[in-house]
Amino acid sequence: MTKPRILVARAVFPETLARLSQHFEVESNQADATWTRQELAQRLQGKAGAFTTGTERIDAEVLAACPDLKICANMAVGYNNFDIPAMTARKVLGTNTPDVLTETTADFGFALLMATARRITESEHYLRAGQWTKWSYDMFAGAEVHGSTLGILGMGRIGQGIAKRGAHGFGMNVIYHNRSRLSPELEAECKARYVSKDELLKTADHLVLVLPYSVESHHTIGAQELARMKPTATLVNVARGGIVDDAALAQALRDKRIAAAGLDVFEGEPKVHPDLLTVPNVVLTPHIASATVPTRKAMANLAADNLVGFLVNGKPLTPLNPEVLTK
Secondary structure, eight states: OOOOEEEEOSOOOHHHHHHHHTTSEEEOOTTOOOOOHHHHHHHHTTOSEEEEOTTSOBOHHHHHTOTTOOEEEESSSOOTTBOHHHHHHTTOEEEOOOSTTHHHHHHHHHHHHHHHHTTHHHHHHHHHTTOOOSOOTTTTOOOOOTTSEEEEEOOSHHHHHHHHIIIIIHOOEEEEEOSSOOOHHHHHHHTEEEOOHHHHHHHOSEEEEOOOOOTTTTTSBOHHHHHHSOTTOEEEEOSOTTSBOHHHHHHHHHTTSSSEEEESOOTTTTSOOGGGGSOSSEEEOOSOTTOSHHHHHHHHHHHHHHHHHHHTTSOOSSBSOGGGGGO
């Protein structure tokens, strides 16, 4: 029996490829070449499935060129690279990797908050440049973390994980805003209080963004929102690029309208807005919130499970548009 053909669009763990090869005829990209949209569409032709990451845009144009495609399995919890309505119209299933990266990403979100509040990047650059010649009372004096107010915008699994770390580990007062309020039980677990977005912006000492990207959430934090924040506040984004207006943020940091920011995601990444590279009071990391070996392997395994589950067994684990399964 002929095996289904799939494309693995980015480099991945060799053991993941070996496992996929047991079930599929695999075209891989272990050289991790950057393909144009046209090259991606060309390589997807004749493929029943695709193992994708957040960098491969799957939309109506690509789908029209790939009539054999049945599933795109994202090795990510986010899926703003998928045009889900277009995929559904073409009866192409999308899947993602929720849950397996929750705790690791929450760890990193809190680490980025700490680094931002305590000015770790600024002070390291200062030391490496040979500028540290004496102690002074206000040298890199940052913001308090313990006992401060932690604001979370987007209270899904990762947001809840960050809330628990702040409340239970650092005695922080946790407030949050979300499209829908959590159950009383979950609020109690997180020691979190629901507030309006405006109160969140005005009250938080440290604001962490953990909401999914969509057209509606584009530039959720822009110049107006930054102006509502405390001048002593910090902003951390471990969600998706585009949720923050990076140009407005760079200006706010330069003008000290907020104290500092920590960013793991950017508009148009891997490009970073050049103004963010010229302000000292920002911690910048290259989208590594889920980057531990065990977590990345778990993500790869779940993406592979979805491909095998759907194309071999007809039962994907984490479908994004399950209506495709009944059409």
